Amino acid sequence: MKKHNDQVIDKLLSSVGRHNPAFKIWIIALLVIISIGCFAYYRQLRLGLVVTSMRDYTSWGIYISNFVFFVAVSLIGSLVSSILKLAKVKWSYPLTRISEIIAVAAIICAAVIIIVDMGRPDRFFNVIIYGRIQSPIIWDVLVIMTYLVISVLLLYLPMLPDIALCRDRLKHVAKWKQNLYRILALNWQNKPGQLNRLKKTSTILEIMVIPVAFAIHTITSWLFATTWRPGWDSTNLGPYFVSGAFMLGAAVIIVAMFFIRKSFKLEDFITNDHFDKMGKILVLLSLVYLYFNINEYLGPAFKMVGVEGEHITELFSGDYAAMYWLVQVPGLMLPILLMVFKRGRKPFNIMIISFFILMGAWFKRFLIVIPSLQHPYLPIQDVDESYLHYYPSWEEWAITFASFAGVLLIISLLLKLFPIIPIQEYIHHQDKSEDQSNEI
Amino acid sequence: MKNFISIIPQYSLIRNFFLFLLLLVGQTVFSQKQSAEIHFKFLDDQADKRVAIQVFQQGDSALKPVEELDISLYVERLFSYLPVGDRFNTTDENGYVEIHMPSDLPGDSKGNLKLILKIEDAETIRDTIIHTEVKWGIPVIYDVTEEKRSLWAARANAPLSLLLLVNSLLLGVWGIIIYICYEMYLIKKE
Numbered sequence: 001m002k003k004h005n006d007q008v009i010d011k012l013l014s015s016v017g018r019h020n021p022a023f024k025i026w027i028i029a030l031l032v033i034i035s036i037g038c039f040a041y042y043r044q045l046r047l048g049l050v051v052t053s054m055r056d057y058t059s060w061g062i063y064i065s066n067f068v069f070f071v072a073v074s075l076i077g078s079l080v081s082s083i084l085k086l087a088k089v090k091w092s093y094p095l096t097r098i099s100e101i102i103a104v105a106a107i108i109c110a111a112v113i114i115i116v117d118m119g120r121p122d123r124f125f126n127v128i129i130y131g132r133i134q135s136p137i138i139w140d141v142l143v144i145m146t147y148l149v150i151s152v153l154l155l156y157l158p159m160l161p162d163i164a165l166c167r168d169r170l171k172h173v174a175k176w177k178q179n180l181y182r183i184l185a186l187n188w189q190n191k192p193g194q195l196n197r198l199k200k201t202s203t204i205l206e207i208m209v210i211p212v213a214f215a216i217h218t219i220t221s222w223l224f225a226t227t228w229r230p231g232w233d234s235t236n237l238g239p240y241f242v243s244g245a246f247m248l249g250a251a252v253i254i255v256a257m258f259f260i261r262k263s264f265k266l267e268d269f270i271t272n273d274h275f276d277k278m279g280k281i282l283v284l285l286s287l288v289y290l291y292f293n294i295n296e297y298l299g300p301a302f303k304m305v306g307v308e309g310e311h312i313t314e315l316f317s318g319d320y321a322a323m324y325w326l327v328q329v330p331g332l333m334l335p336i337l338l339m340v341f342k343r344g345r346k347p348f349n350i351m352i353i354s355f356f357i358l359m360g361a362w363f364k365r366f367l368i369v370i371p372s373l374q375h376p377y378l379p380i381q382d383v384d385e386s387y388l389h390y391y392p393s394w395e396e397w398a399i400t401f402a403s404f405a406g407v408l409l410i411i412s413l414l415l416k417l418f419p420i421i422p423i424q425e426y427i428h429h430q431d432k433s434e435d436q437s438n439e440i
Numbered sequence: 441m442k443n444f445i446s447i448i449p450q451y452s453l454i455r456n457f458f459l460f461l462l463l464l465v466g467q468t469v470f471s472q473k474q475s476a477e478i479h480f481k482f483l484d485d486q487a488d489k490r491v492a493i494q495v496f497q498q499g500d501s502a503l504k505p506v507e508e509l510d511i512s513l514y515v516e517r518l519f520s521y522l523p524v525g526d527r528f529n530t531t532d533e534n535g536y537v538e539i540h541m542p543s544d545l546p547g548d549s550k551g552n553l554k555l556i557l558k559i560e561d562a563e564t565i566r567d568t569i570i571h572t573e574v575k576w577g578i579p580v581i582y583d584v585t586e587e588k589r590s591l592w593a594a595r596a597n598a599p600l601s602l603l604l605l606v607n608s609l610l611l612g613v614w615g616i617i618i619y620i621c622y623e624m625y626l627i628k629k630e
Contacts (some may be wrong), residue, residue, distance in 0.1 A: 081581070133595065151615065157620070160627070186628040187629075189630075201623045204620065
């Protein structure tokens with residue numbers, strides 16, 4: 001038994017800190033994209049927000065739709081490492097660390113994007129020092145900071161025994177990494193007292209992250225729902241956002257599972273069965289989201305009242321119709337149909353389907369933010385032609401791609417620094433299942 | 441070979457300046473416009489409120505009324521002056537004119553209205569502005585208590601219930617986070 005466990009530990013630790021030329025090329029490519037984004041941001045800082053296509057009508061562009069997207073992605077942490085864990089879903093534990101890493105990376109980039117959207121980022125702390133507690137923006141700032149801290153703790157605490165393993169077994173890695181593992185391991189020795197404390201704190205975090213995760217995306221939806229604009233004036237917006245976020249999160253983790261399994265050769269730990277089960281969860285979450293989608297559009301589309309009607313017409317058959325139907329059909333309805341069949345849940349197939357869901361979800365955030373802003377209730381007289389349309393400038397695209405590269409960079413570095421599969425948890429579950437089979 | 445730079449004084453600037461001074465002094469000394477003596481009183485017959493204005497000018501020996509003079513009357517509002525009366529309120533041969541005031545103008549908390557009397561662009565009288573007050577407005581009492589604590593008030597006047605809710609949520613969640621950090625410290629010390 002011990003020999004088998006040692007083999008498992010060695011295999012799972014083998015990816016940590018190992019030099020890999022392909023990984024280096026990947027990191028350099030991400031850094032190049034981030035550098036281009038930094039240059040675009042430098043231009044934005046130097047010349048002002050005028051370099052973007054945001055004007056008086058569309059004052060929230062792709063920065064904010066990207067922010068909503070990242071907040072949605074970050075909810076995956078609470079789904080896998082909390083909801084599934086508390087429901088004692090045993091097959092999901094190899095995915096907990098991946099989901100938490102994605103959650104941390106996404107929420108960091110969401111926070112950064114908000115600062116990028118500010119015309120005067122040097123005044124960011126004024127938001128906290130002089131912020132009005134009545135404003136949903138302040139609630140959002142508070143809940144994002146809280147969720148970031150909880151996500152980091154939820155990633156870090158259950159990882160303590162594995163960091164201790166890295167500290168004790170990885171003697172070939174660089175000195176700074178050894179020091180890092182030593183500091184982060186918090187003197188972990190697998191003592192009963194330490195195990196008890198870890199179990200207690202992990203359970204508290206797993207419970208606490210659920211309401212905070214619901215709060216973060218509900219409050220993000222309130223940023224829109226409390227602003228008087230067509231398409232946002234809806235009581236449905238909170239659950240609509242949360243359900244969409246869970247669907248997106250599940251799609252993101254499937255895409256991540258596929259590439260991580262392939263890159264780190266983890267076929268023994270992330271099996272085809274994991275894809276099949278995540279596929280079933282994704283079908284359920286997509287159906288819930290579809291239900292909220294119908295609720296969101298049916299009422300206004302049936303009544304077609306005033307500017308709400310104009311907004312709906314623009315989405316259904318106007319300027320944004322192509323994007324809207326692409327989001328609804330290949331981004332939501334077709335994936336549900338395909339994933340219902342077992343073949344649709346095979347690793348490669350479901351990765352492609354999840355990618356479509358992911359793309360659909362990004363453009364869905366675009367459709368939530370931009371068309372609504374182009375229908376202000378107080379029109380400005382003799383507006384400039386540029387106010388009436390919104391096509392993001394190259395600076396906005398560069399910064400958006402850089403934010404994606406930033407998420408991927410954080411994920412890649414964390415995956416390289418720490419074991420991807422929770423080792424101690426894996427061994428514990430293996431031992432337990434063997435004990436049960438012996439008893440039978 | 442030396443280069444010479446010649447500096448020519450700009451006399452035109454100095455000349456223009458003196459010309460300007462001369463015109464200014466000339467305007468003041470030789471101006472035909474004189475100051476006027478303006479008498480006004482408020483006539484209130486319940487239904488009809490009027491401002492009676494009489495304008496005089498110093499004659500050779502005594503005051504003489506100013507005939508055919510346009511007078512404007514305004515009520516000060518929040519952002520601008522509201523004109524009242526007719527478009528032209530012209531004095532008669534006695535230098536007298538009456539301007540009717542609306543009786544439904546909102547005033548301050550005591551009903552005071554700030555009035556502005558103006559004589560502008562008259563032939564023989566200098567531009568004159570007189571500020572005065574009359575208690576002919578409808579008293580408007582702002583309910584300050586209602587504005588005090590509300591969702592739309594400044595940050596210092598946030599609703600107590602909201603403050604209580606948000607702060608207790610924050611205290612609860614961050615209290616747990618601090619407790620977890622303390623537990624991490626105990627794990628390290630174990």
